[in-house]
Amino acid sequence: MTPIRDIALRLPSDIMSAFALLSRLPLPNHRATGASSAWAWPLVGAVLGALGAALASGALWLGVTPGVTAALVLALSAMLTGGLHEDGLSDTADGLFGGWTRERRLEIMKDSRVGSYGVLALVLVSLARWSALTAVLVHGGHWAALIAAGSLSRAPMALVMALLPNARGAGLSHATGQPGPATALVALAVAAAIAGALSGWTAVALVFATLAAAILLAFVALRKIGGQTGDILGATQQLAEVACLAVLSART
Numbered sequence: 724m725t726p727i728r729d730i731a732l733r734l735p736s737d738i739m740s741a742f743a744l745l746s747r748l749p750l751p752n753h754r755a756t757g758a759s760s761a762w763a764w765p766l767v768g769a770v771l772g773a774l775g776a777a778l779a780s781g782a783l784w785l786g787v788t789p790g791v792t793a794a795l796v797l798a799l800s801a802m803l804t805g806g807l808h809e810d811g812l813s814d815t816a817d818g819l820f821g822g823w824t825r826e827r828r829l830e831i832m833k834d835s836r837v838g839s840y841g842v843l844a845l846v847l848v849s850l851a852r853w854s855a856l857t858a859v860l861v862h863g864g865h866w867a868a869l870i871a872a873g874s875l876s877r878a879p880m881a882l883v884m885a886l887l888p889n890a891r892g893a894g895l896s897h898a899t900g901q902p903g904p905a906t907a908l909v910a911l912a913v914a915a916a917i918a919g920a921l922s923g924w925t926a927v928a929l930v931f932a933t934l935a936a937a938i939l940l941a942f943v944a945l946r947k948i949g950g951q952t953g954d955i956l957g958a959t960q961q962l963a964e965v966a967c968l969a970v971l972s973a974r975t
Contacts, residue, residue: 738763745877746771747805758900761881761907765874765914771803772873776866789860793853796869811957812848813841815940818954819947828947829891832954848961855968864971867921872967875929878914879937879963880956881907887941890950925974932966 737760743750744760745767775796782792801809818832820840831838837845859868885907902910911930918926937959944955 733759736760738766741767742770745807746803748803758881758884758902759906761884761902762909762913764877764881765910765917768873768875768877768914769870769917770873771800772869772871773866774803775799775873776869779860779865779869783860789857790853792860793856796856797849797852808957808960809845809849811954812961813837813845814954815944815958816844817841819943825890825948829952832948832952833891844958848965851965852961852968855965855972858972859968868968868971871918871921871926871929872964872971874914874917875933875967876960876964878907878911879933879959881910882934883937883941883944883951883959884956887945887955888950889952890944890948890955891952922971925970928970929967932970933963936962936966 739750740757740760741763742748745764748770778799779792779796782795783789787795814832814834814837817834817838817840818828821838822828822831856865856868859865881902885902885904889901914933915926915930918929922929940955940959940962941951944951948955
């Protein structure tokens with residue numbers, strides 16, 4: 724069975740599985756089924772981005788300032804995902820830069836406590852997201868920006884997961900499984916199509932920025948811990964989103 728035909732047959736189940744894995748949206752009687760649904764992760768990001776854009780439109784209509792509106796959107800994003808990606812970012816920063824050996828780095832990443840590197844990463848990345856989003860809100864076009872960034876920032880997770888081995892042999896990433904290269908490429912194609920439909924040729928710059936952020940983190944992770952973990956994937960999403968919003972804010 725070809726990958727495309729296989730995806731078509733699994734379409735409803737994969738989409739529900741993707742939402743169950745990457746969001747806290749109420750889904751009756753459905754659980755995440757594994758990495759085969761990775762192609763649909765950009766669809767989750769698009770929906771979450773649309774919900775954030777709806778909140779932004781309502782807040783701006785009520786006269787809320789762009790800065791406060793941006794903060795509300797980021798808060799909603801964290802609530803809709805249960806802080807999944809932010810948690811990965813903080814654990815990744817603590818682990819990759821707080822340990823001297825591969826074993827110690829993985830141990831730190833598994834620890835639920837947040838260290839100084841994790842706090843700094845959360846503050847700096849959140850500040851970058853807020854600053855870029857505020858600029859977008861000031862100049863308009865936040866619907867396209869939030870949906871495109873939400874979609875594109877989920878695609879690199881599938882790519883990193885497909886290309887790098889699991890570094891720990893346990894945890895959420897290991898339990899989810901490893902998507903095939905074709906599934907990861909479909910995820911990128913879906914995200915690029917959504918971004919292209921919303922932002923035109925700017926989508927080219929967005930794709931390059933997204934991939935650059937993911938490749939940089941993947942290289943560091945491979946060098947320091949020998950592969951990827953669920954935390955690495957969460958950090959990938961956060962950095963990819965920052966890259967997308969930075970490009971979008973620069974063109975306003």
